[in-house]
Amino acid sequence: MIPDVNADRLWQSIIDMAEIGPIPGNGNCRMALTPEDTAARALFLRWCQPLGLRHEQDAIGNMFLRRAGTDAAVPAVAFGSHLDTVPTGGRFDGTAGVLAGLEVLRALEDAGLRTKAPLELVNWMNEEGSRFHPAMMGSRVAAGALSLDAALAVTDNAGISVAHALAESGQAGPLSPMPRDWTAWLELHIEQGPVMEETSTDIGIVTGTMHARYFNLTIVGEPSHVGTTAIGRRRDSLAAAAAVILAVEQIALTAEPDGRASATWIENTPNARGNVAHITRLHCDVRHNEAARSVAMEASLRQALSEITARRQVHIDIDPYATFGPILFDAGLGALLRRKANDRQLTTRDMTAAAGHDSVFVAPLCPSAMLFVPSVAGITHNPAEYSTKEQVARGAQVMLDAVLDLAG
Structure with missing residues (x-):
């Protein structure tokens, strides 16, 4: 029994x-x-x-x-x-x-x-x-x-x-x-x-x-003063990170209902009120039911990062540290x-x-x-x-x- x-x-x-x-x-x-x-x-x-x-x-x-x-x-x-x-x-x-x-x-x-x-x-x-x-x-x-x-x-x-x-x-x-x-x-x-x-x-x-693909991104700008540095002269890593986060969200919206993308963790340097941020690290991932679509989502992410790099005059290091499925x-x-x-x-x-x-x-x-x-x-x-x-x-x-x- x-x-x-x-x-x-x-x-x-x-x-x-x-x-x-x-x-x-x-x-x-x-x-x-x-x-x-x-x-x-x-x-x-x-x-x-x-x-x-x-x-x-x-x-x-x-x-x-x-x-x-x-x-x-x-x-x-x-x-x-x-x-x-x-x-x-x-x-x-x-x-x-x-x-x-x-x-x-x-x-x-x-x-x-x-x-x-x-x-x-x-x-x-x-x-x-x-x-x-x-x-x-x-x-x-x-x-x-x-x-x-x-x-x-x-x-x-x-x-x-x-x-x-x-x-x-x-x-x-x-x-x-x-x-x-x-x-x-x-x-x-x-x-x-x-x-x-x-x-x-x-x-x-x-x-x-x-199928999921994980990335650690390091965005490097230039340290400067928030009061004395004009917006057009700034190489603001935190502002660039904001653009990255919105780009990830757009990739996710395009991939639904069978795909997902998220930016979930961020670390900012120097994280001081008087400083324009110059090093910002964040984590993001893309995933989809179909492996080929997940790879295509990564390509979209890399294209977005390239455009943000050029537009905001920052450097973005991409570490594709893990995958599953x-x-x-x-x-x-x-x-x-x-x-x-x-x-x-x-x-x-x-x-x-x-x-x-x-x-x-x-x-x-x-x-x-x-x-x-x-x-x-x-x-x-x-x-x-x-x-x-x-x-x-x-x-x-x-x-x-x-x-x-x-x-x-």
């Missing part, structure tokens, strides 16, 4: 985890390798201890919790997500996926069921990329898409390196990051959009992801999730993931799939982010049903 997840226990776990790194409005700030993230990891481990799981951790800080199967020679079925958040995050992004995975293991333990294949629950390090870039850092390194040395050398805005943060937080494990012995990977995530709610969909079957998830696993949802009389909808997820980097390594649960009003990366107890539990149940099918 297939066990049911405990919706109340799963919900309480989400509420309890949200007590770590709280911010106004019922949100969370647990950026990677901060004391808050470290405390969340410790709580997660305490919850795992009664289940007799084998805990392993690699040198980039990815956490692996394995439940033994009856046949040690069979590759594991893995699932999970991330516990780190953006600075103004909610209680569900990433966290729901990790804790739904924990509930899968708890439900099996309650039922006294042992699968043939081992099961592995994962908490990836620095999925959000809010403190250290690029995003999905832990899964990138584990998949070989980013070298460990390169990742360890990355610094945050305060100049603290990943290597230092790992050592200071005690999160650097002894394992060399590498692909694991997985026969399948599943990730539950909130939708982060309004489509499922608007269409009364219970479970989103994620068939693939957009497009990825097509395993059709067989998607069909399995769809079937398990239908068996529970739940409605489904095939969807494309517009955001980045660790599954993007796992997918080339083993058959992989994602399932979405609804986000109330489509709000995400916001303290008001919310999914109901029933919505999260439905997703966890579908994942449990699929895991039992896969693991035997």
